[in-house]
Each structure stands twice: as structure tokens, then as C-alpha cells.
Amino acid sequence: MRKIILAGNWKMYKTQAEALEFLEGFKPTVEDAPENREVVLCVPFTALSALSKNLHGSRIRLGAQNIHWEEAGAYTGEISGPMLTEIGVRYVIIGHSERRQYFGETDETVNLRLKAAQKYGLIPILCVGETKEQRAANETESHILGQLEKDLVGIDQTKLVIAYEPIWAIGTGETCESDEANRVIGLIRSKLDNKNVTIQYGGSVKPDNIDELMAKPEIDGVLVGGASLTPDSWGKIVNYRA
Numbered sequence: 001m002r003k004i005i006l007a008g009n010w011k012m013y014k015t016q017a018e019a020l021e022f023l024e025g026f027k028p029t030v031e032d033a034p035e036n037r038e039v040v041l042c043v044p045f046t047a048l049s050a051l052s053k054n055l056h057g058s059r060i061r062l063g064a065q066n067i068h069w070e071e072a073g074a075y076t077g078e079i080s081g082p083m084l085t086e087i088g089v090r091y092v093i094i095g096h097s098e099r100r101q102y103f104g105e106t107d108e109t110v111n112l113r114l115k116a117a118q119k120y121g122l123i124p125i126l127c128v129g130e131t132k133e134q135r136a137a138n139e140t141e142s143h144i145l146g147q148l149e150k151d152l153v154g155i156d157q158t159k160l161v162i163a164y165e166p167i168w169a170i171g172t173g174e175t176c177e178s179d180e181a182n183r184v185i186g187l188i189r190s191k192l193d194n195k196n197v198t199i200q201y202g203g204s205v206k207p208d209n210i211d212e213l214m215a216k217p218e219i220d221g222v223l224v225g226g227a228s229l230t231p232d233s234w235g236k237i238v239n240y241r242a
């Protein structure tokens with residue numbers, strides 16, 4: 001049985017005060033969502049601690065957006081597993097295309113970060129996906145399978161979430177057709193040792209396309225950027241119609 005996981009990725013949005021205001025607005029909505037849906041918020045590091053202290057038994061789970069592979073050390077600007085788990089973080093996004101594009105993340109460092117997340121008991125959400133150019137050149141499958149082959153070396157697939165995020169659909173309003181997202185996710189699953197890995201779709205998910213996406217048999221959840229930033233739209237997404 002695969003777990004349904006709906007995760008918001010706030011990226012570099014919201015101060016601590018704004019995050020707490022969001023929480024007050026969102027808390028009542030999330031409690032109405034069916035119990036079999038895991039609801040995760042991956043927020044900036046500066047908001048994690050305050051949100052953690054204010055969850056008060058809420059079913060919302062916290063996620064970070066990066067993790068370094070060492071436990072501690074001279075790594076300016078990085079964060080370690082123990083720093084995240086100490087404040088109640090359960091998930092961590094790894095290998096997001098924005099990290100790969102702007103911060104030099106490679107499949108090798110993605111693999112190190114995945115191993116660190118699992119070592120410290122965090123569930124990694126591994127992001128993979130193709131550019132518009134790769135799709136146009138019919139390289140979608142080879143690119144994604146190449147990423148997985150390198151990223152997943154030595155990774156325990158029973159403690160893993162994968163997000164398929166076509167880069168051309170991120171923040172563009174151009175959603176991947178639900179049938180196509182379903183097809184690519186099915187392909188990813190076919191290459192995994194553990195067929196029960198939760199595989200999400202991400203890229204311009206909105207309240208008006210969530211029902212269609214979640215109706216597809218291979219899609220086990222979503223990773224949402226822009227539409228996770230307001231309690232109203234995020235509330236509609238976590239309460240999608242089954």
C-alpha cells in the first residue's frame with residue numbers, strides 16, 4: 001500500500017512571522033482532510049523551529065529544503081541532519097532542480113545528501129525531471145533514469161519519496177498533462193526495486209488540476225510550490241476529491 005504525501009515547498013518565501021500567520025489560517029483546514037493523507041510543509045530553515053513549537057498535536061509534518069552530508073563541520077551556509085531532527089523535522093527535499101541549476105548540485109552530492117538524510121532518520125524527497133530541451137529531444141526517459149541510477153546508489157528505497165518535476169512545468173502555469181505525468185511516474189516505478197515508493201508529481205499544481213492528477217493510478221501525491229503559499233489554495237489541494 002503506497003502512502004499519499006502532499007508536500008508544500010515554500011522555497012525562499014515567508015518570514016517566521018508570515019509562516020506562523022499561515023499556520024493559524026491553515027490548521028483548521030488540514031484537520032478536515034482524510035486521515036490517509038500525509039501533509040508536509042517544507043519551509044525555510046528560519047521558520048522551522050517556530051512552526052514546530054506551534055504545531056500543538058497537528059498532523060502537519062515539517063520538512064526542510066536541504067541537508068549537508070556531514071554531521072558538523074566548516075561548511076558555511078549548510079545545515080546538518082542532527083540540527084533538523086532536533087527541532088522535529090521529518091522530511092527533506094533533495095536534488096530540487098533549483099538546487100541543481102543555481103547551486104551546483106550534482107547527482108554525486110545529491111546521493112551524499114540522500115544518504116545523510118536516511119542516516120539521521122529523515123525521509124528524503126528526491127526530485128528528478130527533464131528540461132524543455134531534453135523533452136523536445138526525446139531525452140526525458142534517459143535523463144530521468146540516468147539521474148535515478150546515480151542518485152539512488154546505496155539508498156534504502158523503503159525510506160524514500162520521489163518527486164517527478166518536469167522543469168518546464170515549475171512555476172510556469174504549464175502543467176504536465178496528467179496522463180503524461182502518470183506515464184513518466186510509472187516508468188520511474190518500473191525501475192525501482194521497491195514498487196511501493198511514494199512518487200509525487202510537481203509543477204504548477206493548483207486547486208483546479210489536483211483532482212485530475214490525483215485520480216491517476218501512478219501518482220501518489222504532489223510537491224507544490226506557489227499554490228502552497230496561501231492557506232486557501234493549499235487547503236483546497238490537501239482536501240482534493242478522491
Ligand SMILES: O=C[C@H](O)COP(=O)(O)O
Nearest residue numbers: 009170171203204225226
Ligand atoms: O517544489 C515544487 C516545485 O518546484 C513546483 O513549484 P510550482 O508549484 O510553483 O510550479
